[in-house]
Amino acid sequence: MGREEDYRAIATIRAFEERCMNLKTAGEIPGSIHLCDGQEAIPVGACRALEPRDAVTVTYRGHGWAIARGLPLVALFSELMGRDSELNGGRAGSPFFSSPAHGFLGENSIVAGGMPMAVGAALAAAHDGSGAVSIVSVGDGALNQGAAHEALNFASVFSLPLVLVVENNRYSEMTPIRDMVRVERLADRAAAYGMPGVTIDGNDAAIVEKAVHDAVARARAGGGPTLIEADTERLVGHYSGDLQAYRPSGEVASAREREPLARIRRAAAEEGPDAVARLDAIDLEVSALIDAAVKGARAVPYPDPATVREHLYA
Numbered sequence: 001m002g003r004e005e006d007y008r009a010i011a012t013i014r015a016f017e018e019r020c021m022n023l024k025t026a027g028e029i030p031g032s033i034h035l036c037d038g039q040e041a042i043p044v045g046a047c048r049a050l051e052p053r054d055a056v057t058v059t060y061r062g063h064g065w066a067i068a069r070g071l072p073l074v075a076l077f078s079e080l081m082g083r084d085s086e087l088n089g090g091r092a093g094s095p096f097f098s099s100p101a102h103g104f105l106g107e108n109s110i111v112a113g114g115m116p117m118a119v120g121a122a123l124a125a126a127h128d129g130s131g132a133v134s135i136v137s138v139g140d141g142a143l144n145q146g147a148a149h150e151a152l153n154f155a156s157v158f159s160l161p162l163v164l165v166v167e168n169n170r171y172s173e174m175t176p177i178r179d180m181v182r183v184e185r186l187a188d189r190a191a192a193y194g195m196p197g198v199t200i201d202g203n204d205a206a207i208v209e210k211a212v213h214d215a216v217a218r219a220r221a222g223g224g225p226t227l228i229e230a231d232t233e234r235l236v237g238h239y240s241g242d243l244q245a246y247r248p249s250g251e252v253a254s255a256r257e258r259e260p261l262a263r264i265r266r267a268a269a270e271e272g273p274d275a276v277a278r279l280d281a282i283d284l285e286v287s288a289l290i291d292a293a294v295k296g297a298r299a300v301p302y303p304d305p306a307t308v309r310e311h312l313y314a
């Protein structure tokens, strides 16, 4: 994929997320939301390395994965707005989108909760001989959960077709990862499970695509799981109400120099004004796309109150 395709895919997620924040502030999205601004190159690169039969499981910071996996923007906005969307009928909201039709097992608000689920999908794929791979994304803090240990050990022992992407944005909520972990790289932990671990630049979609492609090929061939640690930085708070007082001053400004869109723009500027103009044109197209999607979502009705007791299993 070329520079402009990367830019379009990442800019679409960025614009979606920025609009989400506006809609949240305007009261059109209920509850808190967790944005992935700055981390978009990870889902964009990863999903390019997947096939439709593969299963994707992510966290509450999963809007970017849903978009990269091809879930429709109108459905995503209307689900976020609690409307009767074609995804989960407004029941899932921001942190629990799912769409099996898109190979998207869904988001999960429980830290590391997606990992045993993804192992289950990998186990099913191995059992059925479908050749499908299960990919799961979690944050750096999630690797300290017991469920993460159990999932990785199980996947390794049974050589399951699992790819774990750890989006290392250096914070677990408001706690820096360096205060919680005594290994230099989270990828080093892979050795304890007997699986390969790699650390990559998560702000470059092509690098992510290559790493996931290699891990997927290994998994499909029966080689078992891989842990990919993708370095990145979030440009916004942990959640929509986070004032980020715990972040050193200047940290976000310096992250803005390394974020994926800024990098692509720098490369275009070196090439010349035509290349920059093409990116500007993409920005306009993306903005129109998002405007239209929000308009479409606003036209979706709210669920019928008479259905409130449907989909309950307790």
Ligand SMILES: Cc1ncc(C[n+]2csc(CCOP(=O)(O)OP(=O)(O)O)c2C)c(N)n1
Pocket (backbone or CB within 6 Å): 059, 061, 109, 110, 111, 138, 139, 140, 141, 142, 143, 167, 169, 171, 172, 173, 238
């Ligand atoms: C089991 C569990 N414990 C605690 C929480 C509260 N919580 C929500 S997000 C979060 C931090 C997770 O950080 P990380 O895994 O690094 O992901 P990031 O938010 O940085 O993407 C915590 C502790 C939770 N949702 N689930």
